[in-house]
Amino acid sequence: MHSPLSLTLAATTLAATMISGVSAATTSDTLRWGPCPKEAASPRLKCSTLEVPLDYRNPDGRQIEITISRMASEKPSRRRGVLLTNPGGPGAGGLGYPVVLATFGMPREVVDSYDVIGFDPRGVGRSTPVTCDLTPEQLARGNFPPYARTAADVARAAGSARTIAEQCATSSTAWMLPHVTTANTARDMDRIRAALGEPKVSYLGGSYGTYLGAVYATMFPQRGDRIVLDSSLGPGGYDVTAMRSFARGMEERFPDFAAFVAARPEYGLGTTPEQVTAKFFDLAERLEATPVQGVDGTLFRGITFDRLYSDATMPLLAETWQALDTDRPLPPGPPLTAPENATSSRYHVLCGDSRWPRTVRKYQRNVAVDRLKYPMLGGSTANIGPCAFWPGKRVEPPVRVGDRGPSNVLMVQNERDPGTPLAGARELRRAFGKRATMVTADQGGHGVYPLGPNTCAKDAVTRFLTTGQRPARDLACAAEPGK
Numbered sequence: 164m165h166s167p168l169s170l171t172l173a174a175t176t177l178a179a180t181m182i183s184g185v186s187a188a189t190t191s192d193t194l195r196w197g198p199c200p201k202e203a204a205s206p207r208l209k210c211s212t213l214e215v216p217l218d219y220r221n222p223d224g225r226q227i228e229i230t231i232s233r234m235a236s237e238k239p240s241r242r243r244g245v246l247l248t249n250p251g252g253p254g255a256g257g258l259g260y261p262v263v264l265a266t267f268g269m270p271r272e273v274v275d276s277y278d279v280i281g282f283d284p285r286g287v288g289r290s291t292p293v294t295c296d297l298t299p300e301q302l303a304r305g306n307f308p309p310y311a312r313t314a315a316d317v318a319r320a321a322g323s324a325r326t327i328a329e330q331c332a333t334s335s336t337a338w339m340l341p342h343v344t345t346a347n348t349a350r351d352m353d354r355i356r357a358a359l360g361e362p363k364v365s366y367l368g369g370s371y372g373t374y375l376g377a378v379y380a381t382m383f384p385q386r387g388d389r390i391v392l393d394s395s396l397g398p399g400g401y402d403v404t405a406m407r408s409f410a411r412g413m414e415e416r417f418p419d420f421a422a423f424v425a426a427r428p429e430y431g432l433g434t435t436p437e438q439v440t441a442k443f444f445d446l447a448e449r450l451e452a453t454p455v456q457g458v459d460g461t462l463f464r465g466i467t468f469d470r471l472y473s474d475a476t477m478p479l480l481a482e483t484w485q486a487l488d489t490d491r492p493l494p495p496g497p498p499l500t501a502p503e504n505a506t507s508s509r510y511h512v513l514c515g516d517s518r519w520p521r522t523v524r525k526y527q528r529n530v531a532v533d534r535l536k537y538p539m540l541g542g543s544t545a546n547i548g549p550c551a552f553w554p555g556k557r558v559e560p561p562v563r564v565g566d567r568g569p570s571n572v573l574m575v576q577n578e579r580d581p582g583t584p585l586a587g588a589r590e591l592r593r594a595f596g597k598r599a600t601m602v603t604a605d606q607g608g609h610g611v612y613p614l615g616p617n618t619c620a621k622d623a624v625t626r627f628l629t630t631g632q633r634p635a636r637d638l639a640c641a642a643e644p645g646k
Contacts, residue, residue, distance in 0.1 A: 194211040194213065196233065199258060202288075203258035205262045207261075207262050207265070208232045210230060210231065210232045210233075210258065211230075211231055213231060214227070217339065219347060227290070228289075231281065232258045233261075234265065234280075234281075236276065236278055241272075242277065243277065244364065244388060245277055245279075246280065246366070247282075247365070248260050248281055249284070249368040249375050251371045252505075253284070253512035256287050257283060268614060270613070273628050280359070282351075285343055286511055287505070292508065293343060293507050294334050294335065295331040295506070296334050301323070302501065305462060305500070306501070307464070308324070308461075308543055310546070311530045317546055321526075324548050325551075325552040328510075328514070329554075332555070341515065341558045345516050346378060346562050348512075352364070352366075352379050353383050364386065365387070365388040365389040365391075366380075367391045369612075371401055373392035374396045377392065377564045377591060377595075378562045381565065387569070390572045391574075394575075394610055395591045396587055397586075397588075398564040398590055398591050399517060400517060401512065402561075403517070408544075408584050408587055410533055410537035411537055412581035412583070413468050413471065413540045416579045417440070418436060418579075423474075432484055442484070442488075443539065446463060450487065456490075463487065465543075467484075471581045472582060472609040474616075483496070514550035515553070519553070522551075526545065530546055564595065565595075566594070566596030572595055572598050573602070574591070575624055577603070577617075578607070583609065589601075600634055600638075602619075602623045603620075604640045619641070623638065
């Protein structure tokens with residue numbers, strides 16, 4: 164899952180983080196490797212394309228292209244296989260992700276052990292991209308619906324949500340609409356495995372990529388080697404429950420930011436956590452009434468949520484609050500809107516994977532509950548979106564994640580994760596049963612490996628990927644202050 168304003172750390176920093184190197188290893192696969200597209204260009208990466216069925220019920224029918232990348236192991240004597248990766252989303256491309264992982268601290272022993280594979284999922288980027296013909300105004304609304312305070316607010320939001328669903332159903336890529344799903348992306352992953360000539364693949368997926376990995380492990384239990392799921396969605400994936408859980412995640416994470424700001428009175432946003440919290444609601448209300456520099460109350464809530472994903476962005480968030488509070492220019496930061504294809508493909512997966520409530524009344528009830536329970540974000544994340552009006556019947560039911568298959572899954576999770584709250588990860592852990600072991604870290608933010616500061620949790624992942632050894636039982640890693 165990506166945050167509402169930027170796709171993932173990988174997607175927003177990719178251009179600035181490519182590093183050089185030489186890929187010397189080769190494999191006996193059936194793919195033809197060449198230079199990568201400009202957005203993933205790196206001496207360390209080679210790219211290729213693979214044709215896969217649009218509809219796996221008709222494997223000899225219309226084909227689409229999946230673009231994949233490979234960062235080959237530079238130590239062939241240590242290479243043990245391939246590590247397929249996904250940075251999250253849905254809607255995020257993954258071609259450059261192998262180099263991003265290496266840049267941000269994936270240990271050398273892991274990089275040497277695998278050919279690290281990235282790919283743009285179907286419908287995304289270079290892999291037969293979809294469109295919903297979204298306008299700049301539609302993109303500017305972000306990934307969250309408007310913050311609703313009343314039933315009438317929900318009814319108003321329904322109109323724009325219906326319009327987006329209709330645009331997706333009538334665009335030039337509407338023929339792909341029923342087939343851009345997590346289950347089909349998992350099938351594509353198995354085609355990638357076969358094309359690489361590998362009997363099994365290991366996997367590292369973050370955020371929404373945890374659901375993709377869980378679905379692959381469920382559909383192809385004997386094809387997975389070592390499966391790492393970092394910052395997990397619940398077993399239902401990115402469904403209506405996950406969307407509403409963002410509000411819980413923000414409430415659990417926000418105290419970390421409130422304490423950060425309260426300890427720095429120079430920001431002028433409060434000297435106690437309670438004052439900082441009050442400032443949040445004050446700013447949200449003021450901006451709802453009178454937007455500042457194009458930022459209204461809903462976008463302010465989304466910006467705050469987005470920049471709680473990492474401790475490193477807390478200073479930027481505090482400076483943004485300062486600017487909005489005093490109507491000064493906003494500090495430089497990541498773009499506030501995602502590209503059209505990223506948002507369109509996200510809608511395809513969210514709405515195609517699972518069944519969402521179809522009546523306005525249901526969302527009105529959800530908003531009434533969540534606005535009171537989680538007032539920072541609940542009126543937005545419980546509000547109605549395009550999935551309520553998604554056209555057509557789904558080709559297949561959602562994949563049911565369960566405990567059938569080898570015990571080869573390691574889950575890692577921050578305790579105070581705004582994007583994938585701990586409660587959802589615990590549900591996925593229960594669904595996997597004996598198949599999984601979970602490591603939790605007493606820290607906030609979205610993402611553990613390899614960028615997070617908790618060495619206990621990161622070492623568990625490195626050990627598993629390089630030796631196959633997991634903790635004997637679920638492990639709780641203590642906070643590591645000063646990291």
